[in-house]
Amino acid sequence: MNADSSLKPTFSPDISAVKPDSKQRIRCNLALRRADFELSVDFELPDCGIHILFGRSGCGKTTLLRSIAGLESDALGDVWVGDTCWQSIVDSCRANEGGVIGSENEERAQKRNFLPVHQRSLGYVFQEASLFPHLTVQQQLLFGYERIDESRRRIHPGEMIQLLNLALLLDQPTTALSGGQRQRVAIATALLTSPDLLLMDEPLAALDSSSKAEILPYLSALKGRFKLPIIYVTHSLEEAIQLGDSLLLMEAGKLIAQGSMADVLQQQNLPGIPHDLLPNLIELARGSGENLARIIGTDQFLYLGSRATARQHPDDGAALLRARVDAADILLSVNPLQSVSCPNQLQGYIEAIVPEALSGSAESVVSEVSRVVVTLASASPAEDKTRLTIRINEAQTREKQLKAGQQVWLLINRFKLI
Amino acid sequence: MPESAPFSATSLFSALTMDDLSALWLTLQLALISTLLLLILAAPLAWWLASTQSRYRVVIEALVTLPMVLPPTVMGFYLLILLGPEGWIGGVLEQSGVGHLAFTFTGMVIASMVFSLPFVVQPMQNAFAAASGRVLELAATLRSAPLDRFRHVVLPLSKRGILTAGVLSFAHTLGEFGMILMIGGNIPGRTQVASIAIYDHVESMNYAAAHSLSLLLILISLVLLTLVFALNRRSGLLSAGYSL
Numbered sequence: 121m122n123a124d125s126s127l128k129p130t131f132s133p134d135i136s137a138v139k140p141d142s143k144q145r146i147r148c149n150l151a152l153r154r155a156d157f158e159l160s161v162d163f164e165l166p167d168c169g170i171h172i173l174f175g176r177s178g179c180g181k182t183t184l185l186r187s188i189a190g191l192e193s194d195a196l197g198d199v200w201v202g203d204t205c206w207q208s209i210v211d212s213c214r215a216n217e218g219g220v221i222g223s224e225n226e227e228r229a230q231k232r233n234f235l236p237v238h239q240r241s242l243g244y245v246f247q248e249a250s251l252f253p254h255l256t257v258q259q260q261l262l263f264g265y266e267r268i269d270e271s272r273r274r275i276h277p278g279e280m281i282q283l284l285n286l287a288l289l290l291d292q293p294t295t296a297l298s299g300g301q302r303q304r305v306a307i308a309t310a311l312l313t314s315p316d317l318l319l320m321d322e323p324l325a326a327l328d329s330s331s332k333a334e335i336l337p338y339l340s341a342l343k344g345r346f347k348l349p350i351i352y353v354t355h356s357l358e359e360a361i362q363l364g365d366s367l368l369l370m371e372a373g374k375l376i377a378q379g380s381m382a383d384v385l386q387q388q389n390l391p392g393i394p395h396d397l398l399p400n401l402i403e404l405a406r407g408s409g410e411n412l413a414r415i416i417g418t419d420q421f422l423y424l425g426s427r428a429t430a431r432q433h434p435d436d437g438a439a440l441l442r443a444r445v446d447a448a449d450i451l452l453s454v455n456p457l458q459s460v461s462c463p464n465q466l467q468g469y470i471e472a473i474v475p476e477a478l479s480g481s482a483e484s485v486v487s488e489v490s491r492v493v494v495t496l497a498s499a500s501p502a503e504d505k506t507r508l509t510i511r512i513n514e515a516q517t518r519e520k521q522l523k524a525g526q527q528v529w530l531l532i533n534r535f536k537l538i
Numbered sequence: 539m540p541e542s543a544p545f546s547a548t549s550l551f552s553a554l555t556m557d558d559l560s561a562l563w564l565t566l567q568l569a570l571i572s573t574l575l576l577l578i579l580a581a582p583l584a585w586w587l588a589s590t591q592s593r594y595r596v597v598i599e600a601l602v603t604l605p606m607v608l609p610p611t612v613m614g615f616y617l618l619i620l621l622g623p624e625g626w627i628g629g630v631l632e633q634s635g636v637g638h639l640a641f642t643f644t645g646m647v648i649a650s651m652v653f654s655l656p657f658v659v660q661p662m663q664n665a666f667a668a669a670s671g672r673v674l675e676l677a678a679t680l681r682s683a684p685l686d687r688f689r690h691v692v693l694p695l696s697k698r699g700i701l702t703a704g705v706l707s708f709a710h711t712l713g714e715f716g717m718i719l720m721i722g723g724n725i726p727g728r729t730q731v732a733s734i735a736i737y738d739h740v741e742s743m744n745y746a747a748a749h750s751l752s753l754l755l756i757l758i759s760l761v762l763l764t765l766v767f768a769l770n771r772r773s774g775l776l777s778a779g780y781s782l
Binding site: 237268 | 687691
């Protein structure tokens with residue numbers, strides 16, 4: 121019953137899915153009113169990892185990101201990053217918490233507690249790879265770096281130039297770069313201000329697919345290299361799955377779901393998330409050179425086979441990997457199977473069986489497909505549990521007499537390291 | 539006095555009097571000083587016009603453009619009244635012992651600045667508008683404070699617009715006539731500029747002197763403009779492909 125409720129879409133901001141033991145370092149409660157649009161969000165994020173701000177075009181993702189940065193001066197509310205208040209509504213107005221923000225009085229009060237953009241320790245990567253047209257790449261990179269206090273410089277030009285492979289571009293004017301190069305320079309420039317929070321607004325959206333492929337590995341590398349919270353706006357599920365640790369789902373200016381990537385992907389009826397594939401994410405830990413990877417939250421292993429060497433990266437070391445398994449690529453067995461060709465057989469327990477919601481139809485229509493949520497058997501209670509969701513026909517469910525608590529084996533027929 | 543063949547180098551200079559040379563020198567001084575002052579003073583105005591959402595913007599824009607459409611004599615007349623011993627400004631200056639500004643170099647500089655204002659503000663405003671928006675947001679996210687942004691982003695990106703404004707103002711002052719005549723009073727050696735000296739020569743049928751001075755003005759203008767276009771071309775290469 122409990123598990124059942126966790127699968128229902130959360131239509132109010134819900135932060136329960138974020139690990140309760142992680143420090144909540146970014147707090148954001150913002151409201152903004154425009155003629156045809158209203159933004160109203162309230163969320164907290166841990167101070168590391170990539171948090172995907174996801175939603176359909178026009179849902180307010182960019183506006184929210186700009187508001188956090190202070191680029192929308194009419195956005196009212198509180199923004200805290202670590203111990204620093206970027207903007208807040210003064211105490212006298214907080215009595216009205218939860219009510220309407222934005223009355224004239226509050227607006228005046230707000231003005232007193234608004235850190236201008238240039239005083240916020242943030243990096244911002246714009247969608248169209250904005251660079252200064254009058255500078256060379258080197259001057260561009262140093263623009264922000266030179267403007268922060270020496271004691272605050274944690275990220276230095278040398279390592280950024282190496283990480284993003286910019287050495288050959290340094291003397292070129294920024295106007296001479298290709299789209300992918302521009303975005304790499306823009307990312308490096310933003311990071312060289314050693315920000316407390318990196319905001320990225322669809323950094324790949326304006327690029328062609330080959331430039332995208334050029335940038336994505338760099339973004340993954342950033343995540344491993346710097347302990348830096350990143351809010352990453354995108355409407356591409358592929359990018360979200362590849363990069364995201366957690367996901368904030370927006371719709372019409374509101375936050376309608378928040379949680380770890382894996383959890384949100386399995387919630388039903390969320391707009392903008394296609395459910396036909398029902399992707400599962402498995403977090404893996406691998407010692408270097410092995411082609412086995414332990415599934416986080418379990419003592420079970422996934423055999424990587426030839427994929428292991430393909431993903432060998434000098435920087436990875438004992439790397440954390442992520443695998444994507446679509447529901448259709450998992451088979452469920454009530455017995456362990458000895459004589460099958462599948463090397464990946466994972467043991468677990470059925471946590472819940474939920475009828476699949478039929479989008480757009482009346483409640484009375486009975487769904488013919490069930491979602492079976494399986495928790496992988498675990499010997500590491502300290503880590504988060506890994507759950508996999510698969511689709512099974514109602515008839516099959518009845519025939520096999522599947523029920524919650526039952527021990528099952530999952531055959532992973534196909535997966536993709538991302 | 540030979541009325542023909544004023545085109546050899548010797549006759550070019552022989553026809554010029556000391557007054558002509560000082561008129562020419564005064565013209566260049568006037569053009570340079572008023573242009574430099576105007577560039578400095580018009581920059582904040584142009585920036586405000588380029589960035590403001592104020593509803594008064596259109597009114598200010600109309601006021602700034604006014605000297606472009608009014609007859610110079612109208613502007614000169616009111617400036618003479620304003621700066622003269624009985625005027626609001628001239629009167630106050632007179633009483634405080636500084637002296638009024640009619641028929642003075644300072645008065646002429648002020649007149650030139652008023653006259654050239656639209657020619658400076660408009661190219662600067664356009665340049666500033668083009669150099670704002672996303673680049674300024676980018677600079678702000680890179681810890682650049684407002685004045686720093688203006689100096690290190692807006693000004694470098696507006697180089698061509700500012701150069702254009704300076705040239706227009708300088709050239710415009712070289713050719714100024716009616717307004718300078720009203721406020722300066724055509725005192726040879728003190729407030730007589732080249733364009734008025736040419737007019738005097740023509741009035742007195744001294745065509746050789748008129749030729750000489752005119753050709754010198756043409757020459758100076760041509761050299762200046764060529765220099766500017768050459769400079770502009772080089773910076774044009776740098777800012778080619780500027781799109782944000």
